[in-house]
Amino acid sequence: MATELHRQVSSLEKDSLEKDSLKKELGQEKEGEGGGAAVRVRSLTRSFDGRAVIDDLQLDVPAGEFVALLGRSGCGKSTLLRVLAGLDREIEGEVLVPRRKAVAFQAPRLMPWKRVWRNVLLGLPGRPGRAVAERALKEVGLGHRIDAWPKTLSGGEAQRASLARALVREPDLLLLDEPFGALDALTRITAQQLVAELWQRRGCAVLLVTHDVEEALLLADRVLVMDGGVIAHQVRVDRDRPRDIADPLLAELRTELLDRLGVKAPEPAAVHKVA
Amino acid sequence: MSPVLEPVVPLSARRRTVPRWLRRTTGPLLLLVLWQVSSATGVLPSDTLASPGTIADTASGLLKDGTLPHAMLVSVQRVLIGLALGGVIGVSLALVSGLSRLGEDLVDASVQMLRSIPWVGMIPLFIIWMGIGEAPKIALIALGVTFHLYLNVYAGIRGVDAQLIEAGNSLGLGRWGLIRHVVLPGALPGAMTGLRYSLATAWLALVFGETINADDGIGFLLNRAREFFQTDVIVVCLIVYAALGLLADFVVRTLERLLLQWRPNFTGK
Numbered sequence: 001m002a003t004e005l006h007r008q009v010s011s012l013e014k015d016s017l018e019k020d021s022l023k024k025e026l027g028q029e030k031e032g033e034g035g036g037a038a039v040r041v042r043s044l045t046r047s048f049d050g051r052a053v054i055d056d057l058q059l060d061v062p063a064g065e066f067v068a069l070l071g072r073s074g075c076g077k078s079t080l081l082r083v084l085a086g087l088d089r090e091i092e093g094e095v096l097v098p099r100r101k102a103v104a105f106q107a108p109r110l111m112p113w114k115r116v117w118r119n120v121l122l123g124l125p126g127r128p129g130r131a132v133a134e135r136a137l138k139e140v141g142l143g144h145r146i147d148a149w150p151k152t153l154s155g156g157e158a159q160r161a162s163l164a165r166a167l168v169r170e171p172d173l174l175l176l177d178e179p180f181g182a183l184d185a186l187t188r189i190t191a192q193q194l195v196a197e198l199w200q201r202r203g204c205a206v207l208l209v210t211h212d213v214e215e216a217l218l219l220a221d222r223v224l225v226m227d228g229g230v231i232a233h234q235v236r237v238d239r240d241r242p243r244d245i246a247d248p249l250l251a252e253l254r255t256e257l258l259d260r261l262g263v264k265a266p267e268p269a270a271v272h273k274v275a
Numbered sequence: 276m277s278p279v280l281e282p283v284v285p286l287s288a289r290r291r292t293v294p295r296w297l298r299r300t301t302g303p304l305l306l307l308v309l310w311q312v313s314s315a316t317g318v319l320p321s322d323t324l325a326s327p328g329t330i331a332d333t334a335s336g337l338l339k340d341g342t343l344p345h346a347m348l349v350s351v352q353r354v355l356i357g358l359a360l361g362g363v364i365g366v367s368l369a370l371v372s373g374l375s376r377l378g379e380d381l382v383d384a385s386v387q388m389l390r391s392i393p394w395v396g397m398i399p400l401f402i403i404w405m406g407i408g409e410a411p412k413i414a415l416i417a418l419g420v421t422f423h424l425y426l427n428v429y430a431g432i433r434g435v436d437a438q439l440i441e442a443g444n445s446l447g448l449g450r451w452g453l454i455r456h457v458v459l460p461g462a463l464p465g466a467m468t469g470l471r472y473s474l475a476t477a478w479l480a481l482v483f484g485e486t487i488n489a490d491d492g493i494g495f496l497l498n499r500a501r502e503f504f505q506t507d508v509i510v511v512c513l514i515v516y517a518a519l520g521l522l523a524d525f526v527v528r529t530l531e532r533l534l535l536q537w538r539p540n541f542t543g544k
Contacts (some may be wrong), residue, residue, distance in 0.1 A: 085443075086444075087444060087445060101444075102445070103445040105438070105442065107438060109439055109441075111442075111460065113454065113463070113537045115537075122456055123446030123447045123448045123456075124441070124447075125447075149537045151537065151538070165446070169447075
């Protein structure tokens with residue numbers, strides 16, 4: 001999956017491009033213009049009323065990698081996703097993303113006045129037929145609701161439709177903004193499995209913004225922690241899929257990540273001693 | 276001690292002896308009977324109000340000799356032309372000020388200013404400007420319609436969920452794509468409300484316009500009947516106005532059902 005078609009998110013103030021003498025602290029394996037990268041961010045700063053939510057941030061995502069972005073509420077992780085999606089352009093710095101990218105938001109954001117299949121095709125170039133939408137909806141297991149009105153869908157169904165709408169664009173970069181946040185616990189597990197399957201089939205790069213550490217560990221190749229406006233920490237999850245949350249490595253990483261997020265995880269051994 | 280159990284009676288088991296529609300018809304029917312009886316016994320003189328029987332007779336007479344159908348045709352035509360004219364103006368202005376900041380600055384203040392003038396008060400000016408033919412009547416209807424549609428379509432456009440606009444953006448919709456697929460469908464519920472209000476206003480404007488000076492239409496029948504104290508004809512005309520208003524409302528309801536079928540509405544229990 002080639003991602004040579006890079007487009008710069010136009011910044012309102014292009015000045016800090018020279019600051020490209022960057023700190024290569026964030027494990028970018030293959031450096032090189034575009035080749036093999038799905039996201040390239042250099043010295044990104046985004047301020048709200050003078051307060052920098054993203055402050056000189058660097059980020060590289062190779063093509064096809066599944067990256068999860070964790071962070072405390074208000075740390076700027078959703079802002080970063082919006083910048084990558086091209087929805088927030090009041091930025092400084094260099095941001096390179098593929099031309100073909102797609103977003104799935106926390107709320108499904110389906111147009112209530114369009115039937116599900118028309119929602120899936122909305123914004124696609126040319127005049128794609130119903131069959132295209134049907135294929136995408138079948139892929140997410142929603143083939144039977146193709147003619148439904150969005151407001152008659154259940155939460156899980158609506159989120160699937162939103163996912164189908166993102167995937168039908170055949171993105172090189174899929175941006176997921178807490179897509180499972182509003183789902184109930186059971187539906188969430190199914191939806192996570194679906195995303196894992198779709199990613200393995202499609203092979204696009206994924207950036208998943210979430211606040212759920214376990215979800216990040218189950219799905220991602222690499223988990224980033226955002227803090228203080230930069231990527232403050234990252235861990236690699238070298239485990240084959242499907243993963244089991246009871247895996248000791250994942251438990252260890254979980255404790256490490258929670259610690260980074262400022263949450264003290266209860267020591268499992270201590271519990272045993274008491275019992 | 277165990278509690279006393281009692282069955283939860285399913286709703287369907289509660290028998291209704293009289294169907295709902297029949298119960299609802301009873302009230303108006305009783306009123307009609309009371310009216311007829313008062314007229315027959317002379318409690319209600321025919322100079323004040325004709326009896327229902329007389330009114331029915333008069334109505335069928337007017338229908339048969341073609342007076343009423345012709346008058347209705349003329350009046351309905353006035354409403355339709357005025358509605359179309361006011362609709363085009365109101366919706367266009369709403370689009371201009373709803374879709375662009377510049378348009379809002381240019382249009383909205385003026386419309387809000389003009390809106391505060393009671394449109395009925397414009398009749399004398401319209402007569403001076405346009406004489407007493409069809410033009411002032413249609414202009415009056417158009418004026419009333421314009422403001423209702425403008426306000427509701429404008430509010431509808433500005434009330435579209437910003438999250439959906441953003442979603443449209445992320446899907447790669449351009450400016451026109453956004454307007455066509457997101458803004459306009461989102462403004463439709465507001466527009467339908469505006470249409471309903473403006474239809475009510477259109478009939479009101481018609482009554483005003485036709486009562487003041489007309490040589491044709493329902494208002495003309497009404498005025499002539501007044502000169503001869505024909506209360507039966509007056510009531511027939513009022514019933515026709517009401518029926519046409521109901522018909523218009525029915526048309527809008529049908530339109531809403533077709534255009535807003537994506538809205539899961541609370542239909543009442």
